[in-house]
Amino acid sequence: MKREIKLGKAFYTVTAHRHGENYTTIIGENQALSARLEHVEGEDYQVIINDAATPVKLVTRGEQSFIKAFGRNFELEVIDPVDRAAEKSGSGSVVTAPMPGIMVEVNVQPGQQVVEGEPLLCIESMKLVIVIKAWRDGNIGTVNYAEGDTFDKNAVLVTMVEEETEAGEHSCAG
Amino acid sequence: MARIRKVLVANRGEIAVRIIRTLKKMDIASVVVYHAVDAHSIAVQESDETVEIFGPTPVAAYIDHDALIDACHKTGADAIHPGFGFVSENAEFVRRVKTEGITFIGPEAEAIDLMGNKVGARAFCIKNNHPIAPSVTDECGMEQFIECAKEIGTPLLIKAAAGGGGKGMHIVRDDSGNNIETAVKLASTEALRSFGDSQVYVERYIDNPRHIEVQVLADHHGNVIHLGERECSIQRRFQKVIEEAPSPTIDAELREHICNTAVGIARSADYLNAGTVEFIVEPSGEFYFLEMNTRIQVEHPVTEAVTGIDIVEQQISIAQGEKLNHSQSDVKKNGHAIEVRLYAEDPEQDFAPSTGPLLVYRPAPDVRFDNGFNEGQIVTSAFDPMLAKIVVHANSREETIKKALEGCEQTLVMGVTTNADFLKRVLNHPAFIAGKIHTGFIDEHKKALLSPELTPDELQVLLTAAALSNHAFNDPEFVAPELHASISSWRN
Numbered sequence: 001m002k003r004e005i006k007l008g009k010a011f012y013t014v015t016a017h018r019h020g021e022n023y024t025t026i027i028g029e030n031q032a033l034s035a036r037l038e039h040v041e042g043e044d045y046q047v048i049i050n051d052a053a054t055p056v057k058l059v060t061r062g063e064q065s066f067i068k069a070f071g072r073n074f075e076l077e078v079i080d081p082v083d084r085a086a087e088k089s090g091s092g093s094v095v096t097a098p099m100p101g102i103m104v105e106v107n108v109q110p111g112q113q114v115v116e117g118e119p120l121l122c123i124e125s126m127k128l129v130i131v132i133k134a135w136r137d138g139n140i141g142t143v144n145y146a147e148g149d150t151f152d153k154n155a156v157l158v159t160m161v162e163e164e165t166e167a168g169e170h171s172c173a174g
Numbered sequence: 175m176a177r178i179r180k181v182l183v184a185n186r187g188e189i190a191v192r193i194i195r196t197l198k199k200m201d202i203a204s205v206v207v208y209h210a211v212d213a214h215s216i217a218v219q220e221s222d223e224t225v226e227i228f229g230p231t232p233v234a235a236y237i238d239h240d241a242l243i244d245a246c247h248k249t250g251a252d253a254i255h256p257g258f259g260f261v262s263e264n265a266e267f268v269r270r271v272k273t274e275g276i277t278f279i280g281p282e283a284e285a286i287d288l289m290g291n292k293v294g295a296r297a298f299c300i301k302n303n304h305p306i307a308p309s310v311t312d313e314c315g316m317e318q319f320i321e322c323a324k325e326i327g328t329p330l331l332i333k334a335a336a337g338g339g340g341k342g343m344h345i346v347r348d349d350s351g352n353n354i355e356t357a358v359k360l361a362s363t364e365a366l367r368s369f370g371d372s373q374v375y376v377e378r379y380i381d382n383p384r385h386i387e388v389q390v391l392a393d394h395h396g397n398v399i400h401l402g403e404r405e406c407s408i409q410r411r412f413q414k415v416i417e418e419a420p421s422p423t424i425d426a427e428l429r430e431h432i433c434n435t436a437v438g439i440a441r442s443a444d445y446l447n448a449g450t451v452e453f454i455v456e457p458s459g460e461f462y463f464l465e466m467n468t469r470i471q472v473e474h475p476v477t478e479a480v481t482g483i484d485i486v487e488q489q490i491s492i493a494q495g496e497k498l499n500h501s502q503s504d505v506k507k508n509g510h511a512i513e514v515r516l517y518a519e520d521p522e523q524d525f526a527p528s529t530g531p532l533l534v535y536r537p538a539p540d541v542r543f544d545n546g547f548n549e550g551q552i553v554t555s556a557f558d559p560m561l562a563k564i565v566v567h568a569n570s571r572e573e574t575i576k577k578a579l580e581g582c583e584q585t586l587v588m589g590v591t592t593n594a595d596f597l598k599r600v601l602n603h604p605a606f607i608a609g610k611i612h613t614g615f616i617d618e619h620k621k622a623l624l625s626p627e628l629t630p631d632e633l634q635v636l637l638t639a640a641a642l643s644n645h646a647f648n649d650p651e652f653v654a655p656e657l658h659a660s661i662s663s664w665r666n
Contacts, residue, residue: 001647005640008522012633014641023647027637037642043534043588047639054635058643059533059588065640066533066588070632072595072625073588076640078647099526100555104367122363125527125555128411129364150231150555153529 004079011079093141095132097155101125103145108158112140120158132157175394175495178202178253178277182246183221185257186236187546188562189470190217193255196486205249207242209235211556216546223249232556236260239267246276253277253493255486259558262469263290279493281446281468288443289466293335293375299463302442304435307454307462309377311335312358320354323376332357334365335373342368343412345379380456382612384423385409385464387452388436389477389485391500392445393492399502400433401477401485406452407611408600410525415593415616416578416600417473418512419480422571422609428459439466448474448489457612472515472563475542479511479567510574511567514582514597518559521596522625527559528591538584541566541577553590561592571609575601599623 002015015026016035025035038046043057047069057068063078105122108114114134121132121143141159145151180203183190190206194217197204206221209232218224225245229235237260246254254271256262256279265283272278280286289295293313299306310322323330328349334342342365344357358374366372389401405421406414424432436451443466450471452464474485483500492498519525531552537543545562547553553561564585566577582598600606603619616623628636641647 003641003644003646005637007633007636007640012637014637016641016647023642025638025641027634033634033638035638035642037639043586045639045643047635047642049634049638056635056639057534057586057588058639060643061531061533061589063644065643067636067639068586068588069635069639071583071598073592074636075591076636078640078644098523100529124367129360129367131360152555 182251189257329379331379336369419476476511533589
């Protein structure tokens, strides 16, 4: 079993094979380790790596693990390899929401030609107003939210049409 | 003035709970209004009665004047406590409440009008010889406004006249080109959207200032007292994160001067009930009136901790016409108090708000934990991302910092990203401990306040725990298909 795990902005490859109670785990291209996770009670666990135990607090939700260890809080996510592949080949022609919020102003329509720096949208999340500007010259593909609509984190707010000169390079990105 | 028998709490979250608890103590019945997203909140559970309110958004429900008045009539509530935010500083609402024969637990509409418009409040201060920073308003037209702004000189702070909470505030450090104009337009747009009023003004931005505010109480019998000051300089995005009382940055003489100035401002404004006068204090000790908040403040518990006075109880007593039961000399201050605001936000992502379910939510023992959430509740983007306030009190500042650190460490929140670790790094920072604080503290020490790099061993523990607790790794049937298996690669 091999997966990428996201921690902060970094991705790590983790492989784990079970042998009875223990797993053989490989992190990145490091040496194989013998590891297991022991439940103590509630959210208390022991992570045992090569016989050295570290107490952690741990809860999971779907692919997310929330861990408190070494007096700090962490959020890790096991990434679906299919999603990750799509993300890697992403053409950079979309803007996703950095945080949940509300669409305040939409300045453009699908098909409209824009120049770099032109304000496309204005979004607000709690105390922050963010103006999203065209990051290059080109045409607007889709605008997915109307003024007053709310959106979640990572929602695709606006897309730009692929530039013709680049069309060849991105032909398989759809 | 009639005795208050039943109070409608026109708020939510921790402040609603806070108010309900004092009402219980005073043997006054409570009614809380709630939007469906708050149906499982502590306020709803602890209130004697509840009334559901509706709106296109949750916030809209809590500011619906008609719904709030209807809820009073329906339940027979004879007073409204607005808490902070929502309708708390809405003069129109206060007038409406009065005509309906309901007591508003707060100041008169006139005082809210006066202090609600920062341009008006500044004119009032000039007239009454209260200290203010050099500024210009935009009444004279854009061109002249920018001219005048350039005369004050950079750095400049552009603010919404009707503003609060950092909305519509912009700093301009370089007045070349159309920098000022651009910032004014942005501030003006934000102001219109947030406060329904596009008026802005510009004042000198003071580098490394301290934000110090004074809690005042004023009754219907002409008595005005202060409960001392609060140091609120630790801010991010103009919002307070850590507050303490007393301020570690002023001496006894300056303290008395600032506190008396605050009482003077409340007096000349014919202010009633509890209010807070905020000041900007320069490194030299010069101080200027910033604004007056005509309501209870988020950070009021630090004052309660050092004075032993329940400010909500005072608000209610004043509203029912009682005389203040403390004279200025009766107010004694004891020890030191710190409040840290636990926010659902990610300090590593420029403090972006985070949302999600509170899978584990457990306050530290031995702290005052002002909180409105239950374990299992979902933190949404509908409201401010503050989860709770951790308030600690001890004899010395040093001990108080230690207690605050323990409070952050022992409070367990899992399921949403919080600023708990960041708060600990601030509390642990040598400059904070030395009291070398100012409103730019978080920016100045940005690098030192970042989360430290993980050691390879720590990283191993975390990745192992995440992998071995994940369902996919535990499924013996699952074999990764070739395509998936081949995608992964080591990345830093």
